[in-house]
Amino acid sequence: MDGKSHPMRGGYMHIRRVHISNFRNFRDLTIDPFPRNAVLVGENGIGKSNLIHALRLVLDPDLPDSARLLRIEDICEHSSASIQTGVEVRVEVDLTDFDGNPDLQGILDDCLVSLTPPTARISFVFRAAASPQSGALSIDDYGFEILGGESDAGNGRRIRASVPLTVLPALRDAVNDLSRWRGSPLHDLLEARKPDRSVLKATAATIEKAMKDLAAEGQIVAIEQELATRVSDMAGPQLRLTPTLGFASSDPDRLLRSIRLFVDENGKRGVGEASTGNANVLYLGLLLERLISRRNKIKDRLLEPILAVEEPEAHLHPVLQRQLFRYLLHMETSLMVSTHSPHIAAVTNLDSLVLLRPDAYGSTVAATTASVELSDRDRKDLERYLNVSRAEVLFCTAAILVEGPSEVYLLPALAAALGFDLDAHGVIIANIEGTNFAPYRTLLGPDALNVPHVIVTDGDPYSRGKHVEAGLKRAIDLLQTGPVKDQLDKSLKRVLSGEDATGTQAVRLAAAQADVFVGHATLEVDMVPLLAEPMIDAHSELETSSDLSTKFANAVGAILTGARQDDDEKELLRRITHVSKGRYAQRLANHIENSKSDIQSVIAKGVSSLSTPDSTEVELSTQELLSLGTYGYLLAALDRVSWQVRRHGLVSHTSQNTSGQENQ
Numbered sequence: 001m002d003g004k005s006h007p008m009r010g011g012y013m014h015i016r017r018v019h020i021s022n023f024r025n026f027r028d029l030t031i032d033p034f035p036r037n038a039v040l041v042g043e044n045g046i047g048k049s050n051l052i053h054a055l056r057l058v059l060d061p062d063l064p065d066s067a068r069l070l071r072i073e074d075i076c077e078h079s080s081a082s083i084q085t086g087v088e089v090r091v092e093v094d095l096t097d098f099d100g101n102p103d104l105q106g107i108l109d110d111c112l113v114s115l116t117p118p119t120a121r122i123s124f125v126f127r128a129a130a131s132p133q134s135g136a137l138s139i140d141d142y143g144f145e146i147l148g149g150e151s152d153a154g155n156g157r158r159i160r161a162s163v164p165l166t167v168l169p170a171l172r173d174a175v176n177d178l179s180r181w182r183g184s185p186l187h188d189l190l191e192a193r194k195p196d197r198s199v200l201k202a203t204a205a206t207i208e209k210a211m212k213d214l215a216a217e218g219q220i221v222a223i224e225q226e227l228a229t230r231v232s233d234m235a236g237p238q239l240r241l242t243p244t245l246g247f248a249s250s251d252p253d254r255l256l257r258s259i260r261l262f263v264d265e266n267g268k269r270g271v272g273e274a275s276t277g278n279a280n281v282l283y284l285g286l287l288l289e290r291l292i293s294r295r296n297k298i299k300d301r302l303l304e305p306i307l308a309v310e311e312p313e314a315h316l317h318p319v320l321q322r323q324l325f326r327y328l329l330h331m332e333t334s335l336m337v338s339t340h341s342p343h344i345a346a347v348t349n350l351d352s353l354v355l356l357r358p359d360a361y362g363s364t365v366a367a368t369t370a371s372v373e374l375s376d377r378d379r380k381d382l383e384r385y386l387n388v389s390r391a392e393v394l395f396c397t398a399a400i401l402v403e404g405p406s407e408v409y410l411l412p413a414l415a416a417a418l419g420f421d422l423d424a425h426g427v428i429i430a431n432i433e434g435t436n437f438a439p440y441r442t443l444l445g446p447d448a449l450n451v452p453h454v455i456v457t458d459g460d461p462y463s464r465g466k467h468v469e470a471g472l473k474r475a476i477d478l479l480q481t482g483p484v485k486d487q488l489d490k491s492l493k494r495v496l497s498g499e500d501a502t503g504t505q506a507v508r509l510a511a512a513q514a515d516v517f518v519g520h521a522t523l524e525v526d527m528v529p530l531l532a533e534p535m536i537d538a539h540s541e542l543e544t545s546s547d548l549s550t551k552f553a554n555a556v557g558a559i560l561t562g563a564r565q566d567d568d569e570k571e572l573l574r575r576i577t578h579v580s581k582g583r584y585a586q587r588l589a590n591h592i593e594n595s596k597s598d599i600q601s602v603i604a605k606g607v608s609s610l611s612t613p614d615s616t617e618v619e620l621s622t623q624e625l626l627s628l629g630t631y632g633y634l635l636a637a638l639d640r641v642s643w644q645v646r647r648h649g650l651v652s653h654t655s656q657n658t659s660g661q662e663n664q
Helices: 048-059 102-107 174-179 185-192 197-215 218-235 276-297 318-329 342-346 376-389 405-417 438-444 470-478 483-496 503-513 528-542 546-561 566-579 581-593 596-608 622-626 632-646
Strands: 014-023 026-031 037-041 089-096 112-115 118-128 142-148 165-168 306-310 334-338 353-358 364-368 398-402 427-431 453-457 516-518
Touching: 014 048, 026 048, 037 048, 037 342, 048 089, 048 118, 048 165, 048 306, 048 334, 165 276, 185 276, 197 218, 276 318, 318 334, 318 342, 342 376, 376 438, 398 405, 398 438, 398 632, 405 427, 405 581, 405 596, 405 632, 438 453, 438 470, 453 470, 453 632, 470 483, 470 503, 470 516, 483 503, 503 516, 503 622, 503 632, 516 632, 528 546, 528 566, 528 581, 528 596, 546 566, 566 581, 581 596, 622 632
Parallel strands: 026 364, 037 334, 037 353, 165 306, 306 334, 398 427, 398 453, 453 516
Antiparallel strands: 014 026, 014 089, 089 118, 112 118, 118 142, 353 364
């Protein structure tokens, strides 16, 4: 996304902060800082359109005051107060970037809330006008005000009058809207830019002559006469109706209504013959032309023009969605877009993302990336990743970050075998294609988008024959600086120096408690104790050499029985690489789906060896899952995600099987 500034933007203030309380989805929402170009993303019904409407309550001069008189259903159901007890609905918009403009500073003087930098506040407040004489309040006791300043002492109405805010609603039936004169933006555009009056009169005269010539044609005359006779016979002589055939009004004032919109250069195909997507693009083009026309009429604008577009992706294919968004972004306006499209989110600057999600109470809160601290390199990497991955992490309930494609195929299959459908719960596997998890953890962390997530990474214990425990070192680096991280660093150093042979267990558990799950070797080697037979079967289907298939099976057997040598791990990985890791993972995923009972039996055997838990404890703890074997970290990672999205664990003590299994 191009972040270049536009010439007209200098000298115009813009939105800096938004606060909404007790309105629709929003019990207590604050977005600070509010992006200059904001892309609102989130699940259906989370409040993207409601956020735009809240801003209209404050800023939109075209919104009638009758629409600002809220209804009972506009009050947030999660609010601690109600209409009866005196609830207050408040929408605050802070504006900044007007220092150095004495005219603006004078106008905004009574609305200032800060001088460093100069910031003004306009507020919509809906509250009871006065306490009733007796009994509970009703909606009739309420009214609204547009106020300014921190204590509501300023006059916000005069600022609002200079705001060219235009909202383009979600396009549902553009063909129908374009076909109706009053419903079409073509009406407003032609009214705003009427042709010269003399041209209209001359055209009307030409049309009148052409109509007379056509009306004199024999068949036209016959149709008119026969229709008039039939109507008269039907209704009697009291009906004063004279049917006349024509193709346009000859009245200059009505002539504009005869103008039709065509979708081809020959003027033969009407809007109704266009595809829904093409009609939507045409409709949006007319709306933007109307916006520009209105904007150019406003003298002495105070605010930077604001364009809010709801779901611009409607009925458009992905490439056109991205092209359209890029075009909107380069308009000379501040832009707000609400979207369900990962294709639009994929080409969005990180600083522009506003993720709406439910809080613990069910109301909507927002997370932004506007203040996230990233290096330029990490920022570019993340934006490139979102573009390539189509920004799925912005629309998920939880994410599992992995190193490569093998985990993308295998983790969902393993979860399904244990009764956990990742897709059904909105969990995505995000392949970052490497081991640099830090920027992704920052992006999804509590100081940015606050998306629940875990990291799954290989152990990589050796490099060029040297004991390095790269996976555990990677995990420690991802932890926050502090005593725990320092202690784990010391523990790992003792392990690598040979002073502590069991210290990796403590480091592995501490990393898992911070949502980083580290393998013992590599994914394929670690899975052998759980998936030995499916792994052999999947390899035999891809490998044409029986000798190489035997070598693979022997390597799996050696690892499974604990009799492995270094060459066994290397041979297993060589054989998988030979048939392609991606292809092998795909084939193995199919076998996992068909081996559910066998996988559960292996896990149950491991669970049975654990000490009997207290009667109140059902699900296995992270420590217990890690102790099941080299595959335990995969179960522990899926278990953590299960708690995040299902509120219960993955594996049960009492059943020695999966806990809370879903219908398969």
